[in-house]
Amino acid sequence: xxxxxxxxxxxxxxxxxxxxxxxxxxxxxxxxxxxxxxxxxxxxxxxxxxxxxxxxxxxxxxxxxxxxxxxxxxxxxxxxxxxxxxxxxxxxxxxxxxxxxxxxxxxxxxxxxxxxxxxxxxxxxxxxxxxxxxxxxxxxxxxxxxxx
Numbered sequence: 001x002x003x004x005x006x007x008x009x010x011x012x013x014x015x016x017x018x019x020x021x022x023x024x025x026x027x028x029x030x031x032x033x034x035x036x037x038x039x040x041x042x043x044x045x046x047x048x049x050x051x052x053x054x055x056x057x058x059x060x061x062x063x064x065x066x067x068x069x070x071x072x073x074x075x076x077x078x079x080x081x082x083x084x085x086x087x088x089x090x091x092x093x094x095x096x097x098x099x100x101x102x103x104x105x106x107x108x109x110x111x112x113x114x115x116x117x118x119x120x121x122x123x124x125x126x127x128x129x130x131x132x133x134x135x136x137x138x139x140x141x142x143x144x145x146x147x148x
Contacts, residue, residue, distance in 0.1 A: 011087075012037060012049030016113075024118035036112040040099040045091040047112070054111040056080065060089055062110045072105045074098065 015021065016033040024030025037049035050056060060080045067075040074097025081088040091106075093099055107113040 009034060009052035011052050011054070013051040014049075020118075028118075030118045032116045032118060034114055034116060035107060038103055038112070040103065043093045043095055043097070043099075045093065045099055045103055045106075047089040047091075048087065050087065050089075051111065051114045052116075054114065056082070056087065056089070059111050063089070063091065063106060066106070066109065071109070072102055074102055 013034040014037055016035055020030045020032040022030070024032065034051040036047050036051060038045055038047045040046075050059060057080070060078055064078040066072065067078055074094045076092040076094055077090075079090045079092070081090050091102070093102065
């Protein structure tokens with residue numbers, strides 16, 4: 001973990017905890033939870049980054065369906081405010097709404113939080129084997145030495 005910090009997803013998001021990443025590095029298998037980057041302003045939830053491979057239009061649609069079905073109270077409107085400067089999803093809230101409660105509901109019931117399973121394999125002629133970062137780093141260095 002000192003040299004290889006963790007996965008870097010192109011659409012951003014926040015990796016929750018390091019246990020899954022550590023396990024993937026140590027054993028070749030692990031589960032990584034990625035959560036959207038959101039902030040709360042007055043009566044609004046602003047989402048600036050979403051997890052990798054999450055379709056923004058489907059996410060906004062799902063969030064709006066939650067509002068229409070009144071699964072949780074306090075949501076006035078869900079808007080996609082993305083432009084050339086970047087992604088932004090705005091969730092307008094009623095004055096008395098609990099923004100943290102609504103955000104946690106979205107994390108649980110939409111793709112604002114997803115998990116990725118990590119599995120690294122080396123294919124031998126007779127079998128496959130999980131590889132971990134330390135071993136793959138040794139192989140990489142050995143290959144670089146051979147190429148020189």
